[in-house]
Amino acid sequence: MVVAVSVFIASFLLYANVSFGIIFDSTMIQNLAETNSGEVLSYLNVSVILFLLVACALPLIFITRLTLRDSLLKRVKIILFLNVVAALTIVLIGASFL
Numbered sequence: 001m002v003v004a005v006s007v008f009i010a011s012f013l014l015y016a017n018v019s020f021g022i023i024f025d026s027t028m029i030q031n032l033a034e035t036n037s038g039e040v041l042s043y044l045n046v047s048v049i050l051f052l053l054v055a056c057a058l059p060l061i062f063i064t065r066l067t068l069r070d071s072l073l074k075r076v077k078i079i080l081f082l083n084v085v086a087a088l089t090i091v092l093i094g095a096s097f098l
Helices: 002-020 026-034 037-043 046-064 070-096
Strands: none
Touching: 002 046, 002 070, 026 070
């Protein structure tokens, strides 16, 4: 589940970077938090959906088809958990500067 959310967020950020030249920093995260649904829906179009299908759905299909040994799976889960904790810590630190 964590991998799926991470891949989706990375795909969305990649689309925004490629299409609009947006570089995400603390100000952009604040702008995202202040955005209403009408603004979000105005950017939703066929190109976004196709991009997310290619950049998000295909990697997730590939990832779900992988078979890992139990020891490797355990290490991957620990690393993913630590990455999520680190990412949340970075977001909290960044939010404290807003």
